Amino acid sequence: MIKSVNFNGRILPESENYLSHENRGLRYGDSLFEAIRVSANKIFFWEDHYLRLMASMRILRMDIPMNFTLEFLESEILKTVASNGLSNSSVRIRLTVFRNNGGLYLPETNEVSFCIEANVLPSPFYVMDEENYEVELFKDFYVNADMMSTLKTNNRILNVVGSVFAKENGYDNCILLNQKKEVVEFLNGNIFLVKANSITTPSLKDGCLNGILRKKLIEILGKLEDYDLQEVSISPFDLQKADELFLTNSITGIRSITKYRKKEFTNLVAKDLIGKLNAAARLT
CATH class of the missing domain: 3.20.10.10 (D-amino Acid Aminotransferase, subunit A, domain 2)
Known part of the structure; x- marks a missing residue:
């Protein structure tokens, strides 16, 4: 099965070049991300992740889209999980938000885009690893x-x-x-x-x-x-x-x-x- 990513709500093949060299996350690190655990379509501590993301966007003076609700982003995460055939699996989600292209240090816009990636995790819950560390x-x-x-x-x-x-x-x-x-x-x-x-x-x-x-x-x-x-x-x-x-x-x-x-x-x-x-x- 070809892995897919969610870019601004569109499910795309992972191989598609949906970002350009002008991406502000690449150029200036003008980006935030959340690493989130999902198990059988249950998002662990989702409200805490969402509130941290919103607070961080405000601190970085990013515009928060009207549709960036708790429910909307939750549905987009689960849509990404399903598109990769992982609805019954444990998944590591990376939700990345970045300011849109344009400008140098000073951006041309404070509007943002988002990208969601999904990768399989080995266990449905937290497990104590007792190997040497x-x-x-x-x-x-x-x-x-x-x-x-x-x-x-x-x-x-x-x-x-x-x-x-x-x-x-x-x-x-x-x-x-x-x-x-x-x-x-x-x-x-x-x-x-x-x-x-x-x-x-x-x-x-x-x-x-x-x-x-x-x-x-x-x-x-x-x-x-x-x-x-x-x-x-x-x-x-x-x-x-x-x-x-x-x-x-x-x-x-x-x-x-x-x-x-x-x-x-x-x-x-x-x-x-x-x-x-x-x-x-x-x-x-």
Whole structure:
């Protein structure tokens, strides 16, 4: 079966050249995206993804089309899933919104287009992967601790270079720092540290992505008496003091880290939380 994409509501073969060299996402990174998990036509945490996208478009001064409702974009996502024959499967959706062609740094228009892609995922729910997963700090470049860094834009060259560094040096992932040398996040997700019953994660003011799974996990932890959650600045020295270290993103859910430098970590809290995360996903 030929894979298809959804461009502004039109289902097109993936091989079709529907974008040009003038695309502002290509030229200037003038674009936002959401990575979304869908399982058997159920979109995980869809309202949270939608609200983040709308808020980010306003911050970037993009015009929000009148038809960009929660229901419209949901139907377009499911239409894309169906067009690829994946309605009964688990799917990774990438919904990209970019300002339309024209202009240099100053755009000719603030009107936007959208593109939706679908790819198969191996599991219908979040699963704890217990394979070895070693991480290291990436210190060649730093995250700016400002609101722009909290948005899921296409400006991801830091993450790209960091991913190349990780591969070249035999690491599974890297931890990004801001210019104050504070821990921000992983290359592809937010970071949580566990020490006894205390769980910490960087605050948005430190420059971390305003992640959907970060948000949901904070909501879940706020209702549990067993854990004390704090959004605080984290130093690299805190990493080796932790009992557990884990990554969160909308596709993986929770990914436990097994090793950072000489420190090896457990995953008992992550195992407990991933079940509660799956329960929350089923309720959305």
